[in-house]
Amino acid sequence: MAQQSWAMSKYRQIGFLMEAGQDVDPNEYQNNPERIDKLLSAGVDYKDKKKRYWVDKGHDCFAIYARGLNITNSDRPVYWQWLTDSDGIEMAKVVKTRWLEVRGSFWTMNLSPNVPYKVSFRTRIDNTPYSTMNGQSVNLRLTLPDGTYQERQAELPGKKLQDNDPWYELEVGQFNMTAQNVGKMEFAMEQLFGRWRAGLVIKSVQIKTM
Incomplete structure (x- = not known):
């Protein structure tokens, strides 16, 4: 159950990266978790430059x-x-x-x-x-x-x-x-x-x- 919850959380976070316009694959956390974690920690600006998304301690900000x-x-x-x-x-x-x-x-x-x-x-x-x-x-x-x-x-x-x-x-x-x-x-x-x-x-x- 914990593994399933973690996977759903990662899908959700990758969804925010994609919404912001970042070039990522929905399943990328499985084969390239380091890149995904780096992107989430550094944060990304939305293409319209009106909003920013990042993850702190595993939580959406x-x-x-x-x-x-x-x-x-x-x-x-x-x-x-x-x-x-x-x-x-x-x-x-x-x-x-x-x-x-x-x-x-x-x-x-x-x-x-x-x-x-x-x-x-x-x-x-x-x-x-x-x-x-x-x-x-x-x-x-x-x-x-x-x-x-x-x-x-x-x-x-x-x-x-x-x-x-x-x-x-x-x-x-x-x-x-x-x-x-x-x-x-x-x-x-x-x-x-x-x-x-x-x-x-x-x-x-x-x-x-x-």
């Missing part, structure tokens, strides 16, 4: 990139600028805003069952004299399929001294992937500022094991 989020006024260059990193992933940067509203959703049936997860925004503050969002408070909300929700306030990160510093993870909430939580999960970052603010960069929302 996802990142939803900024282009896969609903960001109010992100189509207006006066408020938001789209930057591209070395991997071709687009990031959203606040040019100026007084109303920050970033929303997204995810279907949890893609996650591993009976596993604790956390949801976090991956952010940083642009290191320029015009950045004024460092240390500002924002409201975070996570709504789960079982009808419960979590709300909290958190501070945005401070300015980074170097562009290659790690991204800052702003945790929205935590949950257990139970049968009751199979469905659509929603998350948000919102804040009304007293004056124009600038400099926040959003790369993704990560849904990963704790």
Whole structure:
């Protein structure tokens, strides 16, 4: 039974690799397990560059990139600028805003069952004299399929001294992937500022094991 469960898990994970556009065979884990495990651990970006999939400790994890989020006024260059990193992933940067509203959703049936997860925004503050969002408070909300929700306030990160510093993870909430939580999960970052603010960069929302 354990061997059958392991095989089903591998088929499922290879299915995610194929969905992302990776060139793999459904039965490849049998004759080339090292390559499959390496791909799963390193992770793969979906071809539309809106999502990423990887496996951590045997469990499914996802990142939803900024282009896969609903960001109010992100189509207006006066408020938001789209930057591209070395991997071709687009990031959203606040040019100026007084109303920050970033929303997204995810279907949890893609996650591993009976596993604790956390949801976090991956952010940083642009290191320029015009950045004024460092240390500002924002409201975070996570709504789960079982009808419960979590709300909290958190501070945005401070300015980074170097562009290659790690991204800052702003945790929205935590949950257990139970049968009751199979469905659509929603998350948000919102804040009304007293004056124009600038400099926040959003790369993704990560849904990963704790």
